Amino acid sequence: MPSIHHQLQVSATPVAVFPLVSTATGFAQWWAADSHDIADPTAGVELAFFNRQTIYRLRPQTFVAPSIAIWRCETGQEWGGTDLSFTLQRQQSGTLLRFAHSGWTAETDYFISCNTVWGALLFRLKAAAEGHPQGPLFAAHVMSY
Numbered sequence: 001m002p003s004i005h006h007q008l009q010v011s012a013t014p015v016a017v018f019p020l021v022s023t024a025t026g027f028a029q030w031w032a033a034d035s036h037d038i039a040d041p042t043a044g045v046e047l048a049f050f051n052r053q054t055i056y057r058l059r060p061q062t063f064v065a066p067s068i069a070i071w072r073c074e075t076g077q078e079w080g081g082t083d084l085s086f087t088l089q090r091q092q093s094g095t096l097l098r099f100a101h102s103g104w105t106a107e108t109d110y111f112i113s114c115n116t117v118w119g120a121l122l123f124r125l126k127a128a129a130e131g132h133p134q135g136p137l138f139a140a141h142v143m144s145y
Contacts, residue, residue: 003102004115008122010095012129014088017095018066020125021086030124032138044071051141058084078110095129097122 010017020026024045027035034048044059056079058071069086073079082103089096099122104111120137127134137144 002104002107003100004118006099006122008097008126010097010126010129012094014066014090014095017088017129022069029128031121031136033136034140049138
């Protein structure tokens with residue numbers, strides 16, 4: 001099964017980075033403006049894109065604060081059943097962030113596109129963690145390049 005992998009050095013502690021990858025409020029700072037908790041706290045979060053034409057529901061799988069946040073995507077034609085893994089390792093200069101989006105069924109054109117978008121997203125995550133927020137890449141109805 002194909003997977004997307006990225007890693008990035010962040011000049012912030014894992015304690016500062018973890019809420020950005022483990023909460024709807026955190027996701028709204030760098031990923032999707034329309035991010036919110038699902039009513040049942042254990043159910044996870046929903047991220048909506050393009051005026052809610054696309055909605056990804058993420059359910060928490062493994063959380064070990066402040067070092068691991070793994071989400072299972074429950075919706076989406078190609079995202080359903082995939083896992084998003086954020087691993088944060090404390091380093092002298094801050095945090096080494098390792099990211100994986102795994103469990104794809106095939107290496108489609110959409111998979112390739114998502115790899116590129118994840119790169120852009122992780123730089124927005126880095127900026128937010130370092131105190132230079134650029135806002136979410138996905139506003140309610142457009143991408144914010």
